[in-house]
Amino acid sequence: MGLPGDEELVARLRARDEAAFALVLDSWSPGLLRLARSFVSTGESAAEVVQDTWLAVIKGIDGFEGRSSLKTWVFRILVNTAKRRGKREYRTIPASDLGPTVDPAKFGGPGDPFPGHWLELPAPWPGPDQAALDGEVRAQVSAALADLPERQRVVLTLRDVEGYDSAEVCAILEISAANQRVLLHRARAFVRGKLDAYFTDEEVAR
Amino acid sequence: MNCEQFVEQVTAFLDGVMDPAAERRFVDHLAECDGCGTYLDQVRATVRTLGDLPPENLPPEARESLLAAFRRTDV
Numbered sequence: 001m002g003l004p005g006d007e008e009l010v011a012r013l014r015a016r017d018e019a020a021f022a023l024v025l026d027s028w029s030p031g032l033l034r035l036a037r038s039f040v041s042t043g044e045s046a047a048e049v050v051q052d053t054w055l056a057v058i059k060g061i062d063g064f065e066g067r068s069s070l071k072t073w074v075f076r077i078l079v080n081t082a083k084r085r086g087k088r089e090y091r092t093i094p095a096s097d098l099g100p101t102v103d104p105a106k107f108g109g110p111g112d113p114f115p116g117h118w119l120e121l122p123a124p125w126p127g128p129d130q131a132a133l134d135g136e137v138r139a140q141v142s143a144a145l146a147d148l149p150e151r152q153r154v155v156l157t158l159r160d161v162e163g164y165d166s167a168e169v170c171a172i173l174e175i176s177a178a179n180q181r182v183l184l185h186r187a188r189a190f191v192r193g194k195l196d197a198y199f200t201d202e203e204v205a206r
Numbered sequence: 207m208n209c210e211q212f213v214e215q216v217t218a219f220l221d222g223v224m225d226p227a228a229e230r231r232f233v234d235h236l237a238e239c240d241g242c243g244t245y246l247d248q249v250r251a252t253v254r255t256l257g258d259l260p261p262e263n264l265p266p267e268a269r270e271s272l273l274a275a276f277r278r279t280d281v
Contacts, residue, residue, distance in 0.1 A: 016277075016279065018276060018277060021273065021276045022273060025264070025269065025272060026269075029264040029269075030262055030264075033261075033262045033263075033264065034259075034261070034262065037262075047265055047268055050264060050268070051264075051268050051272060054275075055272070055275060058275055058276050059279070100210070100213075100214065101213065102210070102213045104210065107208075107209055107210040115208065116209060116210040116211065117209045117239075117241075118239075121241030121244065122241055122244045122245050122248065124244050124247070125248060125251065138255060138258065138259060141252070141255045141256060142259060145256070145259075156256065160253045160256035160257055161257060161259055163257060166221055166223075181217055181218060181221065181223070185216070185217035185218075188249055188253065189216075189249075191252050191256070192245075192248050192252040195251075195252055
């Protein structure tokens with residue numbers, strides 16, 4: 001579904017063109033809901049955060065300065081709305097977010113013949129392409145997403161679920177590129193690890 | 207580069223933000239190590255599956271009340 005460009009969209013919203021509002025409301029609400037869910041635990045409160053966001057957009061559209069894209073601006077309002085509820089802070093990476101993302105026990109230690117190399121090679125998953133479409137695999141990924149620390153979940157949701165690029169995510173969350181990458185990296189490694197455990201266990205069960 | 211270092215560079219590699227020398231070491235390791243090739247494939251498959259999660263919609267009542275709120279703010 002093609003949306004008009006920002007300039008036209010903003011002009012129409014300012015002219016109180018309801019069709020234009022319905023267009024952005026329907027196009028962006030699914031992504032906003034998903035992002036809201038990465039801050040709050042229930043579907044109802046996620047929907048409330050999204051509603052509050054749109055109300056703030058309606059109120060603020062006349063003051064929108066176009067320093068970011070309209071969509072980024074709307075997503076940023078959602079993040080601020082959600083953060084204000086929970087008084088969360090995203091600017092710095094706590095120490096617990098540093099360190100290896102793969103269990104060091106999986107690699108040879110300093111005394112091994114091949115230090116730092118896989119002790120046992122990761123086993124390929126059954127048909128990774130087909131796995132992406134499998135409902136059960138999707139459920140595993142959803143569960144893993146829910147288990148992530150919040151900041152990692154927010155970044156992973158924006159980058160990989162919603163498909164934003166790194167610069168957009170930094171703009172929405174107002175974090176540095178390096179912080180963004182650390183959070184994304186840890187989150188991906190975590191979800192990959194959960195999937196790996198799922199595929200490996202399943203093989204054992206067979 | 208060893209495997210333990212490789213796995214920590216995967217996101218930087220996929221984002222294309224490694225400096226050229228580090229990227230060459232990464233690719234050289236990839237060429238030599240089946241385990242890390244599998245690991246990289248698995249991260250890619252994970253990203254694809256995440257992108258495939260089904261969307262959710264705003265409840266119809268919420269949509270209606272937002273459209274009504276938009277109408278009320280006539281200039």
